[in-house]
Amino acid sequence: MPYIGFGNEKEVYLLGRVLRNREVGYATIDDSRFKNFKKMYKRFMTWEIPNIRITASFEGKQWTTMTDEEGYFEFQIKEYSFPKTDHSWRVFDLELVDQVLPKQGMVKTEANIFIPTKLVEYxxxxxxxxxxxxxxxxxxxxxxxxxxxxxxxxxxxxxxxxxxxxxxxxxxxxxxxxxxxxxxxxxxxxxxxxxxxxxxxxxxxxxxxxxxxxxxxxxxxxxxxxxxxxxxxxxxxxxxxxxxxxxxxxxxxxxxxxxxxxxxxxxxxxxxxxxxxxxxxxxxxxxxxxxxxxxxxxxxxxxxxxxxxxxxxxxxxxxxxxxxxxxxxxxxxxxxxxx
Incomplete structure (x- = not known):
């Protein structure tokens, strides 16, 4: 579960977490209070995946970090140049390196990173x-x-x-x-x-x-x-x-x-x-x-x-x-x- 990251042309900060998928899903306008409660219960009763490696990739460059005891991972990328453009968002590819489950296959997702453009006023x-x-x-x-x-x-x-x-x-x-x-x-x-x-x-x-x-x-x-x-x-x-x-x-x-x-x-x-x-x-x-x-x-x-x-x-x-x-x-x- 990557959280939206942000940074500047010289540094990027990205945080996320590796958890068992509780299949919370999206809400609907007709969901009952009981259904809302079940979904919220699943959000808090998490199964974290500690001490595993995660890689982040962008434009051919790759970085690796590990999850902590609660499944959180953090990237603080400073050795790369992210020049300002007319587009605010960059997309990083994230991949789980270590095997958690038998026959788990490839586990990948994308992380959105916000870098302010040249046109920002405030x-x-x-x-x-x-x-x-x-x-x-x-x-x-x-x-x-x-x-x-x-x-x-x-x-x-x-x-x-x-x-x-x-x-x-x-x-x-x-x-x-x-x-x-x-x-x-x-x-x-x-x-x-x-x-x-x-x-x-x-x-x-x-x-x-x-x-x-x-x-x-x-x-x-x-x-x-x-x-x-x-x-x-x-x-x-x-x-x-x-x-x-x-x-x-x-x-x-x-x-x-x-x-x-x-x-x-x-x-x-x-x-x-x-x-x-x-x-x-x-x-x-x-x-x-x-x-x-x-x-x-x-x-x-x-x-x-x-x-x-x-x-x-x-x-x-x-x-x-x-x-x-x-x-x-x-x-x-x-x-x-x-x-």
Missing amino acids: GIISDVDDTIVPTGATRFWEMIKTTFLGNAYSRIPFPGVAAFYQALAKGTDGKENNPLFYVSSSPWNLYDFLLELLVVHQIPKGPLMLRDLGLSRDQFIAGSHFDHKLNQVEKIFRLVPDIPFILIGDSGQYDPEIYLEVIKDFPGRVKRIYIRHVAEKRKEEVLQIQTTMLQLGVQMLLVSDTVEAAEDALAQRWIREVDVQKIIEEKSESEIKNP
Whole structure:
């Protein structure tokens, strides 16, 4: 199971995992809650394949790595040149070298790698839970119920999100060259579910940076929510060094605090921060952080809906007016369908 990789013309980062195929399959709009639960159960009850070799191949060059005790494999490729072109995506061939099963035959797949083109205006990094889709991440049992009983069709994004992210990807030239990255504290077990969620709701795909819940990787949950998200956002900044970023999150789980650290660590790289206001009890804290950010030269907007953020992006001339109209229309249609 390769995860979408990314990098620049000198370095590529690719992560993935080798697991027994539980045949989860794709969701349908008619799936029952029980069927959704069975699929989610399979995602978490994994059978990992440790200590085996994986090769990655691209344009005649080959690299080899091994899976760890939880089946994860990682490639950090630095000794190869990936020149910028007009196309964002590269395709790597992955192959399982070692035999796991008798008569297993050849086990191969492809991994998509995002390398920004020469036409990029800026990048976008977004949280997922309570930023793209309502999750109740600050209310534990509501989050568990939503996660285990829903699917990609029943989980409805906030109104206008898909059109807004499409507009940001298009920028001012309408060509969808601006990369989107998604950073979440959800476990890697949900990777295929979240990718399917993006596709079903026509939200531009991009690398998903999730978290490991394994016992054998340092601790029960690999790092705190804060540390995980900060490390992943800053990894993106380091591997995509030549462009500024718009950061999007919510007020419920410390995204403002995390983004403040990013501003301090990478001065001049953040264009704007949009924070969806979902936690009234944290409003004063968030407004204090907003003041600190302004002193550092970055404006953070606390918004109640997607259109507010879109109108600001239009005023800054980062997106097109025609796309803002689509955002308004999508928001209205979504609110009618899902009152």
